[in-house]
Amino acid sequence: MLQQVNGRSPGFGARGGESLSEDLREFLVGEAPLHQLDDLTKVNPVTLETVLRCLQARYMADTFYTNAGCTLVALNPFKPVPELYTPELMREYHTAPQPQKLKPHIFTVGEQTYRNVKSLSEPINQSIIVSGESGAGKTWTSRCLMKFYAAVAASPTSWESHKVAERIEQRILNSNPVMEAFGNACTLRNNNSSRFGKFIQLQLNRAQQMTGAAVHTYLLEKTRVACQASSERNFHIFYQICKGASKDERLHWHLPEGAAFSWLPNPDRTLEEDCFEVTREAMLHLGIDTPTQNNIFKVRRKPTSPPSGRGDRRLLA
Numbered sequence: 001m002l003q004q005v006n007g008r009s010p011g012f013g014a015r016g017g018e019s020l021s022e023d024l025r026e027f028l029v030g031e032a033p034l035h036q037l038d039d040l041t042k043v044n045p046v047t048l049e050t051v052l053r054c055l056q057a058r059y060m061a062d063t064f065y066t067n068a069g070c071t072l073v074a075l076n077p078f079k080p081v082p083e084l085y086t087p088e089l090m091r092e093y094h095t096a097p098q099p100q101k102l103k104p105h106i107f108t109v110g111e112q113t114y115r116n117v118k119s120l121s122e123p124i125n126q127s128i129i130v131s132g133e134s135g136a137g138k139t140w141t142s143r144c145l146m147k148f149y150a151a152v153a154a155s156p157t158s159w160e161s162h163k164v165a166e167r168i169e170q171r172i173l174n175s176n177p178v179m180e181a182f183g184n185a186c187t188l189r190n191n192n193s194s195r196f197g198k199f200i201q202l203q204l205n206r207a208q209q210m211t212g213a214a215v216h217t218y219l220l221e222k223t224r225v226a227c228q229a230s231s232e233r234n235f236h237i238f239y240q241i242c243k244g245a246s247k248d249e250r251l252h253w254h255l256p257e258g259a260a261f262s263w264l265p266n267p268d269r270t271l272e273e274d275c276f277e278v279t280r281e282a283m284l285h286l287g288i289d290t291p292t293q294n295n296i297f298k299v300r301r302k303p304t305s306p307p308s309g310r311g312d313r314r315l316l317a
């Protein structure tokens with residue numbers, strides 16, 4: 001049974017005892033503090049309110065992962081929590097005899113699926129579905145999983161194969177900044193909103209080492225290139241180019257200093273996603289060399305003049 005979490009969540013007192021249902025009242029006067037409940041299947045009775053109260057109490061205690069049976073509920077902390085994603089913690093979950101006995105974490109999911117592939121004589125594919133509303137943390141979670149697999153699925157013995165593996169892992173991780181630069185944009189709900197769906201396949205060999213990855217993307221919101229809701233932005237890559245190009249590159253890419261593009265609203269907003277260097281570096285690692293990058297970043301002018309009434313509407317190709 002659970003105990004009241006006095007003062008732990010600001011919402012509690014404000015509602016007043018009278019408005020709480022009988023079930024909720026019982027739930028709140030149990031024995032254990034609500035934020036210590038690490039599996040939502042232990043919530044009794046299971047109602048929207050009891051589940052939300054439990055998650056709220058955990059959030060207030062800076063506990064962002066909670067099990068719900070075999071599902072993991074991840075709350076977006078909306079602040080950096082670097083200690084939650086250290087290589088040491090990855091190792092701890094990877095080497096734990098029973099990772100499910102550790103605190104709920106995305107690394108438990110990663111490790112369990114990894115062991116499921118590993119332990120079977122005929123390996124069976126494992127899938128992780130990361131779902132949630134915009135801004136919930138899906139992209140972040142997918143990145144965490146990829147980093148986790150890049151760390152645990154790479155331990156070849158020879159120096160040569162180690163180099164190969166390092167390259168493969170790095171390339172897999174480098175696919176993220178590239179996909180996000182070209183497919184993510186700042187929206188009202190999320191500064192780094194993915195405007196496409198993706199299915200990432202990580203491939204392991206029989207020794208459970210990472211040998212490659214395939215990313216299938218679908219439903220890219222192409223209309224955003226020409227039309228953005230007010231207060232939203234175009235895809236990050238356009239702003240990255242405008243902000244990050246050198247003098248020479250501006251000349252080469254037909255991007256005059258101070259040029260304003262009416263299809264690039266809100267260019268003054270400073271986002272950490274505006275880092276062109278990261279995208280370029282990642283493209284290089286993926287085998288997209290500088291001449292090819294130059295072709296991608298070059299502004300192409302339409303041979304005819306832009307439609308009247310809409311100003312200088314040039315588009316970066």
Ligand SMILES: Nc1ncnc2c1ncn2[C@@H]1O[C@H](COP(=O)(O)OP(=O)(O)O)[C@@H](O)[C@H]1O
Pocket residue numbers: 075076077078079080081132133134135136137138139140141190192193194
């Ligand atoms: N676990 C986390 N730790 C720190 N920040 C996070 C975490 N999850 C999400 N965020 C923050 O929330 C933002 C939105 O998350 P994101 O993964 O892009 O959402 P989604 O893909 O579900 O739309 C991220 O850019 C990041 O700033």
Ligand SMILES: [Mg+2]
Pocket residue numbers: 138139140192193194
């Ligand atoms: Mg996303």
